[in-house]
Amino acid sequence: MEEMDPRLYGARWAEHYDEWHAGLMDDEGSVAKLAELADGGPLLEFGVGTGRLAVPLAEQGLEVVGVDVSEDMLAQLKRKSDKVTTIVGDMTTVRVDQQFAVAFIAFNSIFVLPTQEAQVQLFRNAAAHLRPGGRFVLETMVVSGARPGDKGTFRVARIEHDKLTIVAGMADPATQFHNGVWVIFEPDGTKFYPIQGRNVTHHEMDLMAQLAGLELEHRWADWKEGTFDGNSTMHVSVYRKP
Incomplete structure (x- = not known):
């Protein structure tokens, strides 16, 4: 990653x-x-x-x-x-x-x-x-740490009028390095809020x-x-x- x-x-x-x-x-x-x-x-x-x-x-x-x-x-x-x-x-x-x-x-x-x-x-x-x-x-x-075969996570964090927030992430079992993002969908566009690091x-x-x-x-x-x-x-x- x-x-x-x-x-x-x-x-x-x-x-x-x-x-x-x-x-x-x-x-x-x-x-x-x-x-x-x-x-x-x-x-x-x-x-x-x-x-x-x-x-x-x-x-x-x-x-x-x-x-x-x-x-x-x-x-x-x-x-x-x-x-x-x-x-x-x-x-x-x-x-x-x-x-x-x-x-x-x-x-x-x-x-x-x-x-x-x-x-x-x-x-x-x-x-x-x-x-x-x-x-x-x-x-x-x-x-507890990522395990082999981990497919990552995906969830809907918030639903509002004209606004949807989702969260997704994956971790490398070898290093425990996590790569994730919050994504906000709104009528005027999509915004990405990344988050990374090691668990x-x-x-x-x-x-x-x-x-x-x-x-x-x-x-x-x-x-x-x-x-x-x-x-x-x-x-x-x-x-x-x-």
């Missing part, structure tokens, strides 16, 4: 991201838990996007630095607030001259990285920015954390510390720097 320019995601999605994702995630719960984990210390968000979490955290008086490769996403964030320090950069290599109480990446954003190597580098970069005892927090859906299981994240010198401290089914078990569809994993 051909990899797209990572900035294309932001260019296509930024204008509608907040509208389309409203109510899908537990914003209140995630902000409360991240603030608790930070305990007054500074936070670093990788893939900060439009500031769904960074802005309310900053409005609580916390110092928040947000990194994103997309200038379009950061422009949307700046329209909401000037309290978040933003940096245009690659989350796997960016360097901030500061140590943080919490580094985090929310709602599947680790999946946008295209390779296992890049995901490992993200863990190492997060660890390098944490102070001793600091935490790296990730939130993703629970994935990664929570088990694999644990190994990535070990490579980065981090230890699993908590794994919950949600931001309210629900028990993670075989029926969980999401997980919040907290890794601690010794």
